[in-house]
Amino acid sequence: MSINPTMTRRTMIRTMVGTSGGMLLGFHVPGVGAAVVAPKPWTTPTDGDEINAWLSIDTDGTVTIRVPHSEQGQGALTSVAMMVAEELDVLWENVQAVFADINRHVNYGEEYIATGTSGSAVVRRRHPHIMQAGASARERLKAAAASVWKVKPQDVIAKQGELRSGSHHGTYAQFAELAAQTSLDKEPAIKSPDQWWLLGTPVPRVDVPVKVNGSAQYAIDTRLPGMVYAAVKCCPVPWGKLKSFDPDAIRGRAGIVDIVELKAVPGKSTDADLQNGVAVVADTWYRAKTALDLMPVEWEFGTDGEVSNESQASLANSLFDEPGEISHESGQDPRPIIDKADKVLNAEFYRPYETHARMEPINATVSVTDERVDVWAPAQDQSLPLKLVADQLQRDPKDIYVNTPFIGGAFGGGGGGGRTAVVRQAAELSNRLKKPVKVIWSREEDIMQDKQRAPVHSRLSASLGDNGLPDAFYSRAVWFPSGGVKRNGPATADYSISTMPYHIPNRRHERHNVNGHIPTTTHRAPGANQNGFMIEQFVDEMALAGDWDPLEWRLEMTKGQEPWQRVLLKLKEVAGFTTDLPKGEGMGLAVIEDHGSISAACATVTVSRRGQLNIEKVIIVVNSGYVINPLNASEQLEGAVCWELSHALYAGLDLDNGHFKNNNFDTYNLMRMNQMPPVETHFALSQDGWWGGMGEPGGPPSPPAVANAIYFATGKRVRFTPINKHDLSWS
Numbered sequence: 001m002s003i004n005p006t007m008t009r010r011t012m013i014r015t016m017v018g019t020s021g022g023m024l025l026g027f028h029v030p031g032v033g034a035a036v037v038a039p040k041p042w043t044t045p046t047d048g049d050e051i052n053a054w055l056s057i058d059t060d061g062t063v064t065i066r067v068p069h070s071e072q073g074q075g076a077l078t079s080v081a082m083m084v085a086e087e088l089d090v091l092w093e094n095v096q097a098v099f100a101d102i103n104r105h106v107n108y109g110e111e112y113i114a115t116g117t118s119g120s121a122v123v124r125r126r127h128p129h130i131m132q133a134g135a136s137a138r139e140r141l142k143a144a145a146a147s148v149w150k151v152k153p154q155d156v157i158a159k160q161g162e163l164r165s166g167s168h169h170g171t172y173a174q175f176a177e178l179a180a181q182t183s184l185d186k187e188p189a190i191k192s193p194d195q196w197w198l199l200g201t202p203v204p205r206v207d208v209p210v211k212v213n214g215s216a217q218y219a220i221d222t223r224l225p226g227m228v229y230a231a232v233k234c235c236p237v238p239w240g241k242l243k244s245f246d247p248d249a250i251r252g253r254a255g256i257v258d259i260v261e262l263k264a265v266p267g268k269s270t271d272a273d274l275q276n277g278v279a280v281v282a283d284t285w286y287r288a289k290t291a292l293d294l295m296p297v298e299w300e301f302g303t304d305g306e307v308s309n310e311s312q313a314s315l316a317n318s319l320f321d322e323p324g325e326i327s328h329e330s331g332q333d334p335r336p337i338i339d340k341a342d343k344v345l346n347a348e349f350y351r352p353y354e355t356h357a358r359m360e361p362i363n364a365t366v367s368v369t370d371e372r373v374d375v376w377a378p379a380q381d382q383s384l385p386l387k388l389v390a391d392q393l394q395r396d397p398k399d400i401y402v403n404t405p406f407i408g409g410a411f412g413g414g415g416g417g418g419r420t421a422v423v424r425q426a427a428e429l430s431n432r433l434k435k436p437v438k439v440i441w442s443r444e445e446d447i448m449q450d451k452q453r454a455p456v457h458s459r460l461s462a463s464l465g466d467n468g469l470p471d472a473f474y475s476r477a478v479w480f481p482s483g484g485v486k487r488n489g490p491a492t493a494d495y496s497i498s499t500m501p502y503h504i505p506n507r508r509h510e511r512h513n514v515n516g517h518i519p520t521t522t523h524r525a526p527g528a529n530q531n532g533f534m535i536e537q538f539v540d541e542m543a544l545a546g547d548w549d550p551l552e553w554r555l556e557m558t559k560g561q562e563p564w565q566r567v568l569l570k571l572k573e574v575a576g577f578t579t580d581l582p583k584g585e586g587m588g589l590a591v592i593e594d595h596g597s598i599s600a601a602c603a604t605v606t607v608s609r610r611g612q613l614n615i616e617k618v619i620i621v622v623n624s625g626y627v628i629n630p631l632n633a634s635e636q637l638e639g640a641v642c643w644e645l646s647h648a649l650y651a652g653l654d655l656d657n658g659h660f661k662n663n664n665f666d667t668y669n670l671m672r673m674n675q676m677p678p679v680e681t682h683f684a685l686s687q688d689g690w691w692g693g694m695g696e697p698g699g700p701p702s703p704p705a706v707a708n709a710i711y712f713a714t715g716k717r718v719r720f721t722p723i724n725k726h727d728l729s730w731s
Contacts, residue, residue: 035085035095037077037206039215041067042403044098049176051140053100053111054084054133057176061161063090068100068112069122070380071207072407072415073639074695075632076122078205082628083127086198087134087190090161090172097206099404102382107398116381118412118522120595120693123628127691131190137179139188144178145170193626193687202631207406219405219417220440222365222376227436228257229285230429231292234277234421236448236659238482238519239269241300242276250295255287256280259295260429270483271419271451271521272388279429285440304517305658309352309455312655315514316457316478320348324476324510328498331506334463334472341463341472345541349460349534350720353518353653353660354453357670360408362416362446366426367436368393373400373427374436377417378407384418392424393431411643412522413451416441419521420449447663451521452653454481456493456530460538462504468546469557472506477531480516495527496592496700497535501564502557517658524643525696528594533648533721536590536704540711550708551577551589563623563686567591567600570684571621575602579712583730584608588708590701597624597692601641601701603677605709611729613710615645615677618702623684624692634681637698641679644699645706646671652722669724 038044048058056064065084069076081097105112113129142156145163149156156165163170193200210216235242247259258281264274278297282288338344364377366389373395377385382404390397413419422439430437441449456479465471477494498509523529543553551572558564568591571577577587584607591600604616620637627633650669654661662668681698707718714730 034204035078035081035092035097035206037097037210039210040217041071041077041097041099042405044096046098049180051137051176051179052133053104054130055088055137057172059173061094061171061173063088063095063161063172065095065097066100067097068102068105068115070117070382070404070407070410070415072117072378072380072410074117074636075205075207075629076117077207078203078632079123079629080130081206082198082203083123083130084134086196087131088138089159089197092198092203094161099382102386102402102404103398103400106383106386115383117410118380118414120597120695120697124596124624124691124693127628128190132187135188135190136184139184140179140182141172141175143182143184144175147182148175148178199628201629203629205632205635211406216406218360218408219365219376219378220360220363220408222405222438224365224367224436227365227438228281228283228433229288230279230281230425230437230439231285231288232262232277232279232425232439232441233292233297233445234262234275234449235299235301237299237301237304237657238449238517239264239275240302240304240658242278243298243300245278245298246296250280250291253287253291255283256291257282258433260432262425262428271414271519272384272421272424274421274424274428275449279425279439281429281433281437285438289442301658307517307658308656309654312455312480312516313350313457319478319512319514320457320459320476322512324512327494327509327511329508334474334506334508337472337506338461338463338474343464343545344461345464345538345545346459346461347538347541347717348719349458349537350456351530351533352455352721353655354523354647354651355447355450355653355668356409356411356413356416356523357447357651357665357668358409358411358416360416361443362420362422362441362450363439364417364422364426365436365438366423366430368427368430368434371399375400375402375423375427376405377402377423378405378410378415379418379423380407380410380415381418384414385423388423389427392427411524412526414521416446419451443665444663447653447668448660451519453523453530454479454492454516454520458494458497458531458534460497460534462538462542464542464546468548469553470504470542470546473504474507475509477511478514479511480514480518481520482516482518492527494531496531499593500535501561501593502539502554503559504557518655524640525594525700528592528700529644532590532592532594532700533703533707536592536701537707537717540588540708541717549579554591563598564591566684566686567598567621567623570682571600571602571619574621574680574682575619577602581712584713586709586712586714588705588710588712590704590708592697592700594697594700595693596690597622597694597697599623599637599697599701601705603702603705603709605706605713607710607713607728607730609730611727613723613728615706617678617680618705619680619682620698620701621682621684622694622697623686624694624697625686625688625690627683627685627694630683633683633694636694637681638679640696640699641702642671642676644702648703648706648721649723652725
């Protein structure tokens with residue numbers, strides 16, 4: 001074997017072998033044109049000089065950027081690395097991204113400020129401190145070079161990994177060790193967008209190659225010496241009791257290691273707490289799952305076993321006649337105005353329970369030893385598994401190490417390993433058996449025990465004035481979150497309705513927060529996802545009743561609001577929206593604000609006489625203030641469209657006898673590849689100082705745009721989801 005003499009020892013190791021001893025397939029040497037990431041980004045070796053917690057520089061010029069945020073398909077590895085590289089001013093091809101040490105963050109000063117990956121916030125909220133880490137490292141390199149060259153730091157230029165001052169020249173690598181020992185009198189300001197050289201350009205995501213070639217390691221891929229596998233079942237009705245189980249019925253089966261009862265702790269019923277259930281541990285997951293299914297188990301549902309979608313709908317209907325909590329009001333009380341008006345519109349809408357149904361089933365692996373505890377879990381905030389294990393085992397957090405894997409989808413709720421009981425289950429079993437234990441929830445358990453999107457029932461009313469525009473608007477929402485609103489926040493109940501941008505002079509919005517027994521939490525674009533479906537259809541109804549074109553109505557009703565006008569005018573330019581299409585064809589639009597961004601959708605559909613729906617195209621226009629990577633931003637918008645349309649078109653959980661009946665993909669349907677419409681994305685950016693999110697806002701306007709298009713194609717309104725339960729036939 002010949003060795004390239006220009007390779008450093010670390011580059012050779014990084015290229016050929018990981019710390020586990022396996023070949024790093026598809027991982028290549030920096031310098032081929034783009035930043036890279038290893039299949040196991042938590043084990044990528046680096047022995048460079050650490051300039052600060054965010055980055056180190058090796059002798060060959062490789063810059064290792066540590067990313068404290070989970071990579072769940074939204075591009076955090078790329079975005080964070082780009083922001084640091086922008087300020088550091090280093091060749092993108094010399095960058096490698098790795099996951100940050102969460103143990104270090106939790107136990108030694110929280111140097112990364114925040115590790116959560118949610119709310120479309122990695123760029124919009126955290127770019128100042130992330131970019132400053134790169135700027136600080138750059139200035140420390142300049143200061144180090146200045147001290148050697150006997151010049152002023154401001155006379156040193158740092159650009160693309162090189163330092164210059166007059167006749168002096170050197171690389172970042174040459175001054176990295178000294179820079180690591182250098183402090184600054186004050187931290188530098190970050191660049192303004194007009195100074196960007198990397199940000200704002202279409203950069204391919206660094207995680208794509210290893211995901212395409214199959215070498216990327218997710219939590220569920222974890223393999224450890226001596227590891228055993230556990231399948232679990234908890235009461236189908238959350239917080240119900242385990243009445244009895246018969247371990248002797250399966251104890252003699254091949255591969256069985258242990259059968260363990262899991263017990264809820266009285267008074268502890270938050271998202272990630274243990275519920276009553278049973279686990280079967282075996283040498284393979286198949287054997288554990290098969291044995292668990294064969295073991296006789298009896299549950300005690302309690303009074304919650306009487307709850308159904310129908311009983312909740314009945315309660316919601318009665319609460320529509322009861323005063324609720326006021327979430328917004330302006331002008332006069334709209335109710336007397338509506339009561340006296342000649343032209344009044346009324347509508348009721350409903351969105352059911354919906355589950356995350358992530359591609360990677362809920363799972364966690366925990367290895368407990370006397371010296372340390374190691375954890376692998378698909379959590380949106382990797383500090384959560386550490387804290388959960390510390391609490392469950394009463395161990396010192398300094399002894400607990402989180403190995404941050406790729407995540408096969410999160411979509412809110414903290415991810416499958418963040419705010420479910422799976423991490424506690426794995427920790428408890430590993431501690432009992434003194435072996436590494438991987439817990440995998442079956443898809444049925446995944447859907448039944450996930451933290452769901454809460455159902456919402458809404459009643460909307462409006463009156464129209466002589467100009468055909470609404471002069472009064474009244475709404476009342478009823479939703480069923482667990483624990484009232486502690487986890488979801490009160491605004492989720494009627495967000496997008498109570499916060500709509502339209503200039504209606506007299507408004508009042510109310511909501512009822514009904515405590516449900518089903519654990520609920522955030523889903524992608526919480527609040528906007530459900531309520532946008534409702535309000536943006538009602539907007540079309542108001543526009544048409546007043547003889548307004550739906551697009552022109554929205555432009556008229558958002559006058560003076562530049563970010564909204566910018567989006568709507570761009571949509572008008574690119575979409576060719578019209579209501580004048582043959583029967584069976586329709587175009588619909590919607591515009592919604594979510595996580596600081598304004599996003600509009602225009603959908604084109606065809607509906608056959610028999611009611612077969614086909615979405616021909618979806619156009620998305622978004623205003624997020626700024627975009628740091630238009631390629632990744634477009635991908636996030638497309639993914640958000642897919643997510644929301646999947647649930648609005650085909651999903652919806654059937655609650656009966658206190659638990660869900662449709663708990664696998666044969667009954668909880670999601671969009672298939674051949675059903676995904678083409679998505680065209682456009683940016684209409686204000687670029688005037690505010691930053692919006694990108695991971696979620698593209699989703700909420702898509703279902704109401706499709707629903708409005710269905711109306712123009714068929715004359716039928718879609719008041720509830722899933723849409724595929726409606727009869728869309730026409731004659």
